[in-house]
Amino acid sequence: MNDIVGHFNQLQHLRSLAFSQRLPQTFLFCGPAGIGKRKAADFFAALLVCQRKDEPPCGICSSCKSLQNGSSQDYIVLEPDEKGRIAVGSDNENGTVRWLTHRLTEKSSSGRYIVIIDGLDRISEAGQNILLKTVEEPGKGVVIIQISSSKSRVLPTIISRSMVINFHSLTAEQISKILKTDPEPHSYEDLALIVSGGSVSVTKDLVEKQILPPILDIAGAIRETVINKAVFNENLSDFDAYNGDFGLYDILINMFHYNIKLVIHKKLQYNRYVENFYIDDYVLLQRLIKKLLQLKNDLKFNVNSKYALKAALYELSENI
Numbered sequence: 608m609n610d611i612v613g614h615f616n617q618l619q620h621l622r623s624l625a626f627s628q629r630l631p632q633t634f635l636f637c638g639p640a641g642i643g644k645r646k647a648a649d650f651f652a653a654l655l656v657c658q659r660k661d662e663p664p665c666g667i668c669s670s671c672k673s674l675q676n677g678s679s680q681d682y683i684v685l686e687p688d689e690k691g692r693i694a695v696g697s698d699n700e701n702g703t704v705r706w707l708t709h710r711l712t713e714k715s716s717s718g719r720y721i722v723i724i725d726g727l728d729r730i731s732e733a734g735q736n737i738l739l740k741t742v743e744e745p746g747k748g749v750v751i752i753q754i755s756s757s758k759s760r761v762l763p764t765i766i767s768r769s770m771v772i773n774f775h776s777l778t779a780e781q782i783s784k785i786l787k788t789d790p791e792p793h794s795y796e797d798l799a800l801i802v803s804g805g806s807v808s809v810t811k812d813l814v815e816k817q818i819l820p821p822i823l824d825i826a827g828a829i830r831e832t833v834i835n836k837a838v839f840n841e842n843l844s845d846f847d848a849y850n851g852d853f854g855l856y857d858i859l860i861n862m863f864h865y866n867i868k869l870v871i872h873k874k875l876q877y878n879r880y881v882e883n884f885y886i887d888d889y890v891l892l893q894r895l896i897k898k899l900l901q902l903k904n905d906l907k908f909n910v911n912s913k914y915a916l917k918a919a920l921y922e923l924s925e926n927i
């Protein structure tokens with residue numbers, strides 16, 4: 608829990624709120640993507656649930672334990688789906704806005720609901736309007752931590768009813784510390800920060816313009832092609848569309864570089880943010896990266912990069 612880099616004042620503020628008698632019920636964590644807002648929210652949630660009111664949380668009381676092993680029914684996390692959205696959905700559709708608001712009308716087993724909405728800006732205006740009622744009157748014992756990387760995409764009415772905590776960009780030093788100390792991504796923002804090579808602006812593009820999911824699909828298609836010789840993979844058709852302003856090759860190269868790190872450190876157990884493109888073969892990864900670098904350098908001579916890529920991947924797959 609103490610592995611959050613930076614944000615000293617914000618964390619101090621959250622600590623003092625967690626132990627105060629007048630705990631606000633609705634929070635909005637705002638700030639650029641990939642700087643640790645989710646980690647701060649997890650930290651805050653842990654402070655709130657600990658029965659011993661320890662700081663850092665004791666980790667041994669039943670509340671701490673059920674939070675850690677994910678068995679607590681009263682700890683609810685809403686995250687974007689594979690399309691990068693949190694859908695309006697319905698009462699019965701797990702993980703959607705209506706499901707959450709319905710759920711919070713039911714009695715909690717511990718007397719307290721802790722809700723993390725990791726991507727308030729991924730909820731449509733209509734969805735935020737539905738959420739507004741809950742934000743206005745969260746009900747007894749409900750604490751809602753909303754996270755958004757863009758304040759302009761949050762309804763003003765939600766902002767005005769929430770305790771806003773602003774998080775700021777990290778320094779280059781702090782970013783490199785994260786990349787060294789935290790090889791496993793816990794959100795798309797973490798992953799975006801890693802594959803952008805620590806660039807906050809590229810990270811922002813990847814997350815806010817929702818470019819990361821299609822790039823993950825492309826990386827997945829590359830993986831499929833070299834491993835299963837799926838030469839005519841559909842997702843590779845999108846390659847040219849994304850091979851524009853975003854330094855697609857650099858991002859893919861960073862992705863597979865990072866994959867190498869994971870293989871070396873045997874770090875990966877199961878991580879849903881990585882599984883899409885994960886290749887468990889050090890030598891193949893090295894050859895793949897070499898190919899991608901070559902293609903990137905050839906780019907200016909190559910009008911149709913998609914076919915060049917397919918040909919290169921096919922060649923790789925023939926030689927494993």
Ligand SMILES: [Zn+2]
Pocket residue numbers: 656657658659660661664665666667668669670671
């Ligand atoms: Zn505890």
